[in-house]
Amino acid sequence: MPNELLAVDQAGFPALTLLLLFPVVAAAVVASLRDARAATHVAIAAAALEFAGTIALAFAFEPGIADMQFVERTGAFLGVSWHIGVDGVSILFLPLTALLGLMVIAYAEHNIPARRAEGDPPITGTAPGYSAAILILQATMLGAFVALDLMIFWVFFVAELIPSWFLITRWGTGPQRRDAARNYAGFVGAGAALMLAGIILTGQAHAAATGDGLSFELGRLLAADLPPASQTWPFVLLALGLAVKAPLFPFHTWLPKVLDHGPVVGMSVFLVGVKLGTYGFLRFVIPLFPDSAQEWLWIMAAAGAVSVIYGSFLALGQTNLRRLLAFASVAHMGVVMLGLFSLNLDGFEGALLQMVNLGIVGAGLFFVAGFLTARIGQPELASLGGLVSSAPLMTTAFLLVALAGIGLPGTNGFNGEHLVMLGGYQRSWWIAVVAGLGVLLTAAYSLYFFIRGFMGEAHKTLAERIYDLTRGERAIVAVLAALIFWIGLGTSPFIHRMRPPLTWLEERVDQASSGVARSEKRT
Numbered sequence: 001m002p003n004e005l006l007a008v009d010q011a012g013f014p015a016l017t018l019l020l021l022f023p024v025v026a027a028a029v030v031a032s033l034r035d036a037r038a039a040t041h042v043a044i045a046a047a048a049l050e051f052a053g054t055i056a057l058a059f060a061f062e063p064g065i066a067d068m069q070f071v072e073r074t075g076a077f078l079g080v081s082w083h084i085g086v087d088g089v090s091i092l093f094l095p096l097t098a099l100l101g102l103m104v105i106a107y108a109e110h111n112i113p114a115r116r117a118e119g120d121p122p123i124t125g126t127a128p129g130y131s132a133a134i135l136i137l138q139a140t141m142l143g144a145f146v147a148l149d150l151m152i153f154w155v156f157f158v159a160e161l162i163p164s165w166f167l168i169t170r171w172g173t174g175p176q177r178r179d180a181a182r183n184y185a186g187f188v189g190a191g192a193a194l195m196l197a198g199i200i201l202t203g204q205a206h207a208a209a210t211g212d213g214l215s216f217e218l219g220r221l222l223a224a225d226l227p228p229a230s231q232t233w234p235f236v237l238l239a240l241g242l243a244v245k246a247p248l249f250p251f252h253t254w255l256p257k258v259l260d261h262g263p264v265v266g267m268s269v270f271l272v273g274v275k276l277g278t279y280g281f282l283r284f285v286i287p288l289f290p291d292s293a294q295e296w297l298w299i300m301a302a303a304g305a306v307s308v309i310y311g312s313f314l315a316l317g318q319t320n321l322r323r324l325l326a327f328a329s330v331a332h333m334g335v336v337m338l339g340l341f342s343l344n345l346d347g348f349e350g351a352l353l354q355m356v357n358l359g360i361v362g363a364g365l366f367f368v369a370g371f372l373t374a375r376i377g378q379p380e381l382a383s384l385g386g387l388v389s390s391a392p393l394m395t396t397a398f399l400l401v402a403l404a405g406i407g408l409p410g411t412n413g414f415n416g417e418h419l420v421m422l423g424g425y426q427r428s429w430w431i432a433v434v435a436g437l438g439v440l441l442t443a444a445y446s447l448y449f450f451i452r453g454f455m456g457e458a459h460k461t462l463a464e465r466i467y468d469l470t471r472g473e474r475a476i477v478a479v480l481a482a483l484i485f486w487i488g489l490g491t492s493p494f495i496h497r498m499r500p501p502l503t504w505l506e507e508r509v510d511q512a513s514s515g516v517a518r519s520e521k522r523t
Contacts, residue, residue, distance in 0.1 A: 001124055002043075002066045002067050002087065002352070002501065002504060003067045003068070004066055004067065004068045004069075004071040004073075004085060004219065005062075005067050005068065005069045005070070005071060006070075006071050006072075006073075007070040007071060007072050007085075010060065010069060010070055011060065011070060012190040012199060012481055014072050015053075015057055015070050016057075016070055016072060016084050016085070016086070016146050017072055017084070017429070018032065018053075019050065019053050019054065019057070019094070019142060020139055020142055020143050020146070021139075022046070022049070022050055022053070022138060023046065023047075023050055023101075023133065023135040023136065023138050023139040023142075024038075024135070024139050026042070026043070026046030026047075026050075026135050027132040027133075027135035027136045027139075028132070029042060029046075029133075029240075030042050030043045030046070030128050030131050030132045030135065031128050031129060031132040032127075032128075036127065036128060038109075039128035039131060040105075040109050040128075042132060043105050043128075043131035043134075043135065044102070044105055044106055044109070046135065047098070047101050047102040047105050047134075047135065047138075048102055050098045050102070050138070051095065051098040051099055051101075051102045051242075053098075054094040054095040054098040055092060055095055056093070057070065057086070058091055058094065058095055061086065061088075061091050061497070063088065063105045063493075063496050064089075064496060064497075064500060065093040065500050066087065066088070066500035066501045066503070066504045067087065068085040068086070068087050068148065068219075068236035069085060069086055069087065069091075070085055070086055071083075071084070071148070072084050072085065072135070072248065074251045076215065076217070078151070078214065078217055079151075079154075079203050079213065079214030079215045079216050080149060080151040080217075080279040081149055081151065081217055082149070082250075083147075083148040083149040083151070083217050083218070083219075083440065084143075084146040084147055084148055084149075085146065085148050086145075086146055087501045088497040088498045088499070088501045088502075089279075089283065089498055089499055089501050089502070090146060090279075090283070090284060090402050090499065091497060092352070092494065092498065093145045093279065093355075093356070093359075094142060094145060094146075094360050096356060096360070097138060097141050097142055097145065098138065098142070099479070100138075100269055100359070100363055101134055101135065101137075101202060102273075103140035103269075103363070103367070103476050103479065104134055104265060104269050105131050105134055105135075106363075106472065106475075107265055107367070107370065107472065107473070107476060108130060108134075108265065109472075111253070111318050118266060123302070127171070129166070129170065130167070130170075130171055133163040133166050133167050133374045134163070134167070136162070137160060137163040137164060137167070137401070138161040140156050140159045140160040140163070141156070141160060143155075143156035143159075144156040144157055144160070144276055144279075144280075145276075145279065147217065148217065148218045149216050149218065150202060150215045150216040150217075150218070150221075150284060151199060152202075152216075153280070153283075154192065154195055154196060154199055155282065156188065157192060157195070157245070157276070157280075158189075158192050160276075161188060161192075163186055163190065164181075164184065164185075165181050165184075165185060165303060167262065167263055167480065168180055168181035168184065168258060168261070168262040168263070169181045171262075171263045172261050172262045172263060173261065173262070173263065173264055173373065174260055174261025174262070175261070176261045177262060179257070179261075180258045180260070180261040180262055181255050181258075181262075183253075183254045183258070184257070184258050185248075186254075186434055187244050187246060187251065187254040188239045188245060188254070188392060189254075190244065190245030191240065191241035191242070191243075191245055191251070192241060194237045194240045194244075195237065195238055195241030195242070195492060196233075196240040197237050197417050197519060198233065198234040198236070198237030198238040199216060199234075199238070200221050200227070201230075201233055201234045201237070202216070202221060202234040202238075202288065203215060203216050204257075205224075205226050205227075205230035205231075205234065205278060206220065206221055206224045206226065208229045208258075209224045209225075209227060209230070210224050218283075218284065218287075218288075220288060221288055222288065226289070226372045228290065228291035228292070228295075228512075231288075231289040231292040232292050232295075234283060234288070234289060234292075235289040235292035235293070235296065236292075236296075237260075237439055238280070238284065238285050239281070239296075239300070240251075240283055242278070242280040242281055243277065243284065244277070244301065245276055245277035245280070246275070246277030246278050246333045246336075246337075247277065247333065248303050248304070248307045248330070248334065248432035249306050249307040249310050249311070249330060249334070250339065252307070252311070252330045255326050255329065255330065256323050256326040256327065256401040259267065259322050259323070259325065259326040259329075259366075260320070260322050260323055260326065261411060262367065264322065264369055264370045264373045265367060265369075266368035267364075269363045269366050269367070275333070275336065275358065275359065276335070278333060278336045278337065278340065278351070278355055279355065281337075281340050282340060282348070282351070282352065282505075284400075286340065286343070286505065286509065287505055290508055290509045290512030291492045291513070292396045292513045293341070293343060293509060293512075294343065294509065294512055297341045297343055297427075300340075300341040301338055301341045301342075301427075301428075301431055303334075303337060303481075304333075304334040304335070304336070304337030304338040304340075304341065304434075305338065305430075305434040306332065306334070306389065307330050307333060307334030307337065308329060308331050308334035308335055308338070308434055308435070308437065308438040308441075309325045309331075309334075309437070309438075309441075310331075311328065311329070311330030311331030311332075311333075311334060311436070312327075312328070312437075312438060312441035312442065312444075312445065313441070314327040314330075314333040314507055315327040315328045315331065315441075315442060315445040316380045316441065316445045316448070318445075319380055319381040319382065320379060320380050320381075321365075321372065321376060321379035321380075321449065321453070322366075322369050322373075322378070324445060324449060325365050325369065326360070328405075328442065328445065328446075329358075329362060330442070331438055331442070332354070332358050332405075332438075332442075335354060335417070335420055335435055335437065335438045336354050336355055336358075336420075337351075337423065338351075338420060338421035338424050338431050338434060338435050339351030339354065339419070339423055339435075340350075340360055341419075341427075342423035342426065342427040342431060343506075343509050344383060344426050344427065344429065345423070345502055345503060345506045346420075346422045346423035346426065347420060347422075347423025347426070347427070348423070348502040348505060348506065349419050349423075349495060349499065349502055350415075350416050350417070350419025350420035350421075350423055351420060352498055352502065353412075353415060353416035353419060353487075353491070353494065353495075353498075354413075354416035354417070354420060355418050356412075356416075356487070356494070357404070357412040357413050358405075359488065360404070360412060360483050360484060360487075361401055361404050361405040361412070361413060362482060363480070364397070364401035364404075364477075364480040364484075365398070365401050365402070365405070367473075367476055367477070368394065368398045368401065369420050369482070370392075371394055371469065371473055372384075373469065375465055375466050376465050376466065379453075379483070381449070381452050381453055383453070384452070384453035385452070385453065385455075385456050385457055386454075386455070386457055387455075387466065388454050388455055390466045390467075390468070391468040391469070392468065392472075393465065393468045393469045393474065393477070394468055394469050395454045397469070397477040397480075397481075398450060398454060399450060399454070400481055401480065401484070401485065402446040402450060403446075404484045404488070405442055405446060406439060406442050406443045407439050407442075409488075410421070410485065410488050410489060411484050411485065411488040412483065412485075412486075412488045412491075413488070414485045414488060415487075415488070417435070417439055420435050420437045421436055431496070458467050463498070485520075
């Protein structure tokens with residue numbers, strides 16, 4: 001088991017708890033302000049401070065070890081304890097989540113206007129409720145990434161539904177936004193119910209194995225080394241719940257509806273940019289149930305493969321950029337699952353890198369979709385064409401982010417794709433083939449949309465409505481471009497942080513595999 005380094009020893013104060021509380025307090029302040037411009041400035045300042053806090057934590061993090069760091073723990077009640085911390089896996093997602101929140105709130109200043117009475121002059125600033133909902137959504141996702149107790153993870157997982165509901169229903173851009181919100185809540189709520197059942201079974205398995213009563217703490221559950229017979233149902237239930245959130249085929253149907261009718265920039269950026277579903281597999285499912293992971297790996301890999309092919313071919317047939325990105329996200333999650341269930345170090349590293357990379361690429365593409373929606377409405381191919389002449393910077397931004405999604409050498413997507421294929425090949429040649437096919441299909445639908453939408457002959461009325469990136473939009477694109485090339489050309493620092501805990505995870509899975517082999521041999 002990895003050791004735990006306490007926050008009181010490393011930082012002298014509960015750093016993670018403060019990072020979780022700060023955006024909630026800031027959201028309450030923002031929601032209470034009546035002046036939209038003041039609320040916007042407070043929200044941007046709060047998001048910037050939150051991002052600075054996560055960066056400070058990342059610099060204070062000690063790389064090269066598998067230990068959990070900045071750990072906070074309280075006494076257990078009914079087996080549940082406030083147990084949070086970060087390691088080389090979760091530390092990567094804190095700055096990413098905080099940065100996405102900052103960019104979403106900053107972009108919304110001129111694109112999510114506050115409501116005003118008919119006849120009143122325009123109001124400068126974002127609706128306070130929108131900024132508050134984004135801050136709370138950010139806090140719930142950060143909480144899930146630092147949770148080291150299954151019940152605490154589940155609470156944050158469910159709490160994310162509350163701000164999401166308001167974002168979709170109140171600031172969605174499609175006529176069916178309420179139906180999309182109900183669909184989202186229904187699917188994710190059903191997945192959460194399955195997860196809760198799996199978590200309770202896990203706690204009961206711990207009590208039966210140790211005689212120490214219920215516990216949902218990750219460390220205690222790992223130490224209990226649950227017997228293979230008690231792992232199957234918890235694995236299945238948790239895997240199903242997380243597959244809904246990822247999403248994987250056939251649990252993906254809520255995603256196109258939300259991305260088509262919800263806020264084009266806001267929740268959409270978080271849904272495609274923050275991979276909470278696949279993170280749950282890496283943090284809890286595979287470490288806690290390594291025997292079941294070995295037993296079910298071909299089914300999970302097959303689910304990933306189907307998601308890659310199904311999502312990619314549906315993306316190929318889309319003429320709306322937002323729906324294209326929805327199905328592309330399903331395909332990309334399939335690639336991540338192929339890496340995870342290769343169950344080796346290369347596959348784990350590739351999957352984790354892809355989770356981070358797709359957060360940047362997916363967010364970048366949805367920002368471009370937001371830029372287009374603000375100018376022309378729905379980004380349909382029939383309304384586009386020839387943007388390279390009227391909006392060259394936007395064209396360059398789309399091409400750069402699309403090439404990163406394809407995995408062009410030098411961009412952030414290259415090393416992740418390479419490691420997934422390498423890890424997949426070590427498990428089975430067909431996993432590597434499907435992962436490679438995913439890259440080819442990504443190139444097909446991304447470049448097809450680029451050629452049709454950004455090159456060629458311009459739509460007759462497009463030149464009257466289109467304009468190039470504004471100063472704020474250029475700043476967002478510059479940050480994303482810097483991240484794309486930073487990770488692409490300097491992957492080593494990220495690998496250095498993630499490798500120790502992933503090496504430990506590979507060893508744990510290998511030990512389970514050896515135990516299963518010895519048991520079968522005795523039988």
